[in-house]
Every structure is written in structure tokens, then in C-alpha cells.
Amino acid sequence: MRTTNALILTDDGEFARLLSACWQMERHLPGLSVVTSELWKGGEQVFPDLIVVGPLREGKLSQVLGSISSSTAVILCAPSDAKELGFLRNRYPRLLHVPLREDWAQVVLLVAGESLRRAEALRLVKQSEQRAAQNANHAVLGRYMMDMKHNVNNAMTSLLGNAELLLLEPGELSAQSLAQIKTIHTMALRINEVMQRFSSLATEMREAETPSQAETEEFTAPLFPRH
Amino acid sequence: MQENDKLAADVQFSVVENYAEYKLVPKKVLIVDDSPAQVKLIQGLLEPEGYWPVGLNDPKRVEEAIAAEKPNVILLDVVMPERNGFQVCRELKGNVKFNAIPVILVTSKDTASDRYWGQQQGADGYVTKPFTREELLRAVRRFI
Numbered sequence: 307m308r309t310t311n312a313l314i315l316t317d318d319g320e321f322a323r324l325l326s327a328c329w330q331m332e333r334h335l336p337g338l339s340v341v342t343s344e345l346w347k348g349g350e351q352v353f354p355d356l357i358v359v360g361p362l363r364e365g366k367l368s369q370v371l372g373s374i375s376s377s378t379a380v381i382l383c384a385p386s387d388a389k390e391l392g393f394l395r396n397r398y399p400r401l402l403h404v405p406l407r408e409d410w411a412q413v414v415l416l417v418a419g420e421s422l423r424r425a426e427a428l429r430l431v432k433q434s435e436q437r438a439a440q441n442a443n444h445a446v447l448g449r450y451m452m453d454m455k456h457n458v459n460n461a462m463t464s465l466l467g468n469a470e471l472l473l474l475e476p477g478e479l480s481a482q483s484l485a486q487i488k489t490i491h492t493m494a495l496r497i498n499e500v501m502q503r504f505s506s507l508a509t510e511m512r513e514a515e516t517p518s519q520a521e522t523e524e525f526t527a528p529l530f531p532r533h
Numbered sequence: 534m535q536e537n538d539k540l541a542a543d544v545q546f547s548v549v550e551n552y553a554e555y556k557l558v559p560k561k562v563l564i565v566d567d568s569p570a571q572v573k574l575i576q577g578l579l580e581p582e583g584y585w586p587v588g589l590n591d592p593k594r595v596e597e598a599i600a601a602e603k604p605n606v607i608l609l610d611v612v613m614p615e616r617n618g619f620q621v622c623r624e625l626k627g628n629v630k631f632n633a634i635p636v637i638l639v640t641s642k643d644t645a646s647d648r649y650w651g652q653q654q655g656a657d658g659y660v661t662k663p664f665t666r667e668e669l670l671r672a673v674r675r676f677i
Contacts, residue, residue, distance in 0.1 A: 465663070467577070470665065
């Protein structure tokens with residue numbers, strides 16, 4: 307499965323063809339795109355993990371490099387004696403330069419492979435951070451729910467218990483009051499059942515997530531059988 | 534031999550007499566809960582059954598209350614300020630003066646891990662809130 311994307315940005319068709327062909331031979335092939343400096347509109351349109359900049363038309367290099375997002379890895383394939391190289395190195399310290407020698411394609415693939423692995427690792431880190439933040443939100447919600455459940459259970463204890471106390475002496479109540487208290491008692495029991503179902507749902511969700519925890523609960527359940 | 538028989542008879546008689554007294558004295562239940570409404574409710578549920586419920590809202594004074602009241606069983610809430618029911622139970626069960634008194638945790642904490650933790654603290658029973666009158670009485674009757 308392709309998880310990384312690379313862009314070949316060049317005005318030299320032969321450079322693009324050769325690099326693409328070499329890349330096709332690799333085990334881990336990123337999503338590849340080729341674009342010329344004329345079609346390149348800047349980093350706001352495409353978000354590759356890596357841009358390999360090949361030979362460009364005169365005067366285009368600075369313009370292209372200036373438009374690339376600082377978070378994108380860039381490999382510049384240019385002759386070692388290119389006149390603006392020193393200036394570009396100072397201006398873009400993260401720029402990786404591969405001299406256009408006989409073995410340039412192999413060097414580019416090697417460097418690109420490392421860059422893409424780094425990009426993939428960074429993506430995983432970002433995803434993990436997002437999941438951690440999401441889990442933290444769920445934890446806050448869970449704690450709030452637990453707190454609410456405690457309060458509801460206490461209130462339900464009073465409701466249910468006092469209704470039962472009143473029902474202990476039915477002779478002191480009118481028939482209508484008795485019927486109303488019975489209704490309160492029945493409804494309190496029903497709310498209790500609903501709360502129990504919420505608890506079961508929470509347990510089921512937890513069991514689905516952590517089988518070992520489910521095992522512990524199964525083991526501990528008979529210690530205090532509910533009467 | 535006759536003297537011994539007489540003594541045995543006396544002892545037997547004495548036991549029967551004590552048993553009669555024992556049956557007449559209501560069984561005392563100490564209810565420890567920071568909520569006065571909950572204490573009052575449990576008292577109301579136990580009294581008609583012949584129990585002698587005594588309420589306590591301050592969990593820090595449990596030992597003092599036990600020494601004064603000498604309850605037959607303790608109903609102990611868990612979520613309380615300053616000293617929770619698990620702590621109280623652990624400390625009672627670690628004290629030879631009090632560890633013979635059955636402790637029933639009465640709490641809204643109803644997960645398996647809560648029950649397990651309660652048992653680890655030495656609790657003899659566990660009743661989850663909200664409970665019915667019958668559930669509460671059944672838990673108490675196991676001990677007195």
C-alpha cells in the first residue's frame with residue numbers, strides 16, 4: 307500500500323523518465339507524479355512528502371524552491387558547479403543536493419527512500435498524537451459519566467428507598483396516593499434497569515477493546531455475587 | 534460427680550438464658566454514610582425489621598462509634614470525603630479490636646474491579662446503590 311507521495315519537478319523529460327523507471331524497479335514505490343516548472347503552482351495545491359527537483363529552465367530554480375512548503379523534503383539534482391548552489395544552500399539549509407554524476411539516479415533513490423521513511427514516521431507520530439488527544443477527551447468524558455452515574459445512583463437510592471418505606475405502611479395512605487407511590491417505585495426500578503444497561507454497554511465496549519481486562523472481570527465477578 | 538453434673542446443668546441453663554436475652558436485644562447496625570438522607574433512609578428500612586440502626590456521617594469517627602455502640606454489623610459507604618470506605622474497611626480489618634465485625638460496603642461503585650477491590654480491603658459483603666429493601670435486608674441477614 308502506498309502511503310507516501312513523491313513529486314518529480316523538472317523541465318527535462320529524459321531526467322523524469324529515467325528516474326521514474328528506476329523508481330519502478332524499487333520494492334517500495336511511492337505515489338509518483340511528474341510536473342514541469344510551467345505547471346508547478348506551488349505547495350498549496352499538492353502535498354507530496356518529497357520533491358525531487360531536476361534540471362529546470364533558466365531562472366526557474368529560485369522561484370520553484372521559494373514556493374515549496376518548508377515542511378516538505380526537497381532533493382535538488384544539479385551539477386556540482388551550478389552557480390547558484392552556494393546561495394541556495396544558505397537560503398534553504400534543509401535542501402539535499404545530489405550532484406548530477408553518472409550514478410545520480412541510484413543516489414537519489416537512496417536519499418529519497420530515507421526521506422520518505424522519515425515522512426512516514428512523522429505521519430505515524432502525528433496520527434498517534436491525534437489518537438492520544440482523542441483518547442484524553444474520551445477519558446475526560448468517561449470520568450464525567452462515572453461521576454454523574456455515582457450521583458444518579460445515590461439519588462435513585464433515595465427515590466427507591468423512600469418509595470419502599472411509604473409502601474411498607476399502605477394503610478396510612480389513600481388509594482390514590484398508594485397508586486402514585488407504586489408508580490414512582492416502578493419508574494424508579496425502570497430507570498435503574500436503564501442505568502444497568504448503560505453499565506453493561508460500557509463493560510461490553512471495554513471488553514471489546516481489552517480482552518485481558520474482560521478476563522479479570524470474569525475472574526473477579528463471583529467474589530461478591532449480587533443478591 | 535454430682536457436683537460436676539450440677540455445674541454442667543448450671544452452665545447449660547445459663548447459656549439458654551443468655552440466648553433468650555440475645556434474642557430480645559435488637560441487633561445493632563452501624564450505618565456510615567456522609568449523606569444524612571441516605572443514613573435516614575437505611576435506618577427507616579432496617580427499623581421495621583427489628584434492627585437497631587445507628588447512623589454516623591463522619592467516617593473519621595468510625596472507631597470511636599464502634600467502641601461506643603458495639604455494632605453487630607457495619608454498613609459502610611465508599612465515596613466519602615477525607616476518608617473513603619475502602620480506607621475505613623482496610624483499617625478496621627487490620628485492627629484486632631474491630632476485625633471480627635462484618636463490614637458490608639454499600640456503594641454506587643458497581644464495576645467488577647470495585648467489587649474486587651472491596652474484597653481486597655476485607656469487606657464481608659457488597660451492596661450496590663440503588664438497592665431495593667430486600668437486597669439490603671438480605672445482605673444484613675447473612676450476618677445477623
